Amino acid sequence: MTLPRETVEARMAAFREACLLKRLRLTHQRIEVFRALASSEEHPDVESIHRVVRKRIPTISPDTIYRNLKLLAEHGLVSVAGMSHERLRFDANMGPHHHFVCVKCGRIRDFTSRELQHVAFPAEARAFGAPVSMHLEVKGFCSACQKGRKT
Amino acid sequence: MTLPRETVEARMAAFREACLLKRLRLTHQRIEVFRALASSEEHPDVESIHRVVRKRIPTISPDTIYRNLKLLAEHGLVSVAGMSHERLRFDANMGPHHHFVCVKCGRIRDFTSRELQHVAFPAEARAFGAPVSMHLEVKGFCSACQKGRKT
DNA sequence: TCCCAAATAAGATAGAATCCTATTTACGAA
DNA sequence: TTCGTAAATAGGATTCTATCTTATTTGGGA
Ligand SMILES: [Mn+2]
Ligand SMILES: [Mn+2]
Ligand SMILES: [Zn+2]
Ligand SMILES: [Zn+2]
Numbered sequence: 001m002t003l004p005r006e007t008v009e010a011r012m013a014a015f016r017e018a019c020l021l022k023r024l025r026l027t028h029q030r031i032e033v034f035r036a037l038a039s040s041e042e043h044p045d046v047e048s049i050h051r052v053v054r055k056r057i058p059t060i061s062p063d064t065i066y067r068n069l070k071l072l073a074e075h076g077l078v079s080v081a082g083m084s085h086e087r088l089r090f091d092a093n094m095g096p097h098h099h100f101v102c103v104k105c106g107r108i109r110d111f112t113s114r115e116l117q118h119v120a121f122p123a124e125a126r127a128f129g130a131p132v133s134m135h136l137e138v139k140g141f142c143s144a145c146q147k148g149r150k151t
Numbered sequence: 152m153t154l155p156r157e158t159v160e161a162r163m164a165a166f167r168e169a170c171l172l173k174r175l176r177l178t179h180q181r182i183e184v185f186r187a188l189a190s191s192e193e194h195p196d197v198e199s200i201h202r203v204v205r206k207r208i209p210t211i212s213p214d215t216i217y218r219n220l221k222l223l224a225e226h227g228l229v230s231v232a233g234m235s236h237e238r239l240r241f242d243a244n245m246g247p248h249h250h251f252v253c254v255k256c257g258r259i260r261d262f263t264s265r266e267l268q269h270v271a272f273p274a275e276a277r278a279f280g281a282p283v284s285m286h287l288e289v290k291g292f293c294s295a296c297q298k299g300r301k302t
Numbered sequence: 303t304c305c306c307a308a309a310t311a312a313g314a315t316a317g318a319a320t321c322c323t324a325t326t327t328a329c330g331a332a
Numbered sequence: 333t334t335c336g337t338a339a340a341t342a343g344g345a346t347t348c349t350a351t352c353t354t355a356t357t358t359g360g361g362a
Contacts (some may be wrong), residue, residue, distance in 0.1 A: 140282035
């Protein structure tokens, strides 16, 4: 809620534009859900957004927040922070390494990179506090899922 | 299950060693749970590990898998793949950027890095298929959580 | 203004992860 | 080896997030 008003307004304008283009109805619920997210730098969860939107639309249901955010994510208007939110998955490889994650089948493959091995914590990240680890996640289509993919 | 036997045996030996050192009891359940994970490159979930271990210990409960993996993760003997697994969190910032995630309070902060901006997909990752995006996650203690931290 | 597919509200449901507790067990000490 | 005890387990109960179902409402084109 600390974003400059003009940034939020720009996002709102782009949002309305994109919804018209994509034939997504501009319900007040949808607009207020997006506004709450677009006004935040906190990467909020559904409950947090619900608390905000309920001030303007007291009867809005959590399901509407979920439904809209999922829809907007599918249309590339918002994104989900972090990795695909499935069940917990574990790793016995405790050496430093990175992951290639297939966005279709969910398979996770390890890799190391001589280049990246020596990359220090970015100064921009260090400004936020004390980094302790770094993990690169490359998302894409694995070889198996790549063949037989549309277009 | 395609890992060389000697790799698995080395991991088992290190595991027993670490458990003795940390005074973690070497129960059959714990040993077999670790063995199942240490024998896999698939970053398996609890259900998958349960299926494997049940062949040797038919009465083992899923709770025992969860409990042991959580314990072992706290002791740094295994790790959890991907980012902290809490509820879904959303992002209206659709530009390319990375995240600093505080391991204590869970706060997520955006940053960009001129260096990283121009890093191509690592060849090692490209070998697995067709990469589409890349995201760096720096974990650490944010400034607020850093002060007043033990040691 | 009318129409209807899209969207919503509210409760039901599903599913992952954790909790509870009686029972069993690993392992240090005698 | 045996014993005592704190740690660990099994299995059912519980919690909690996210999705689904369905009756009702509504945005927006005609
Ligand atoms: Mn890995
Ligand atoms: Mn972000
Ligand atoms: Zn795949
Ligand atoms: Zn913090």
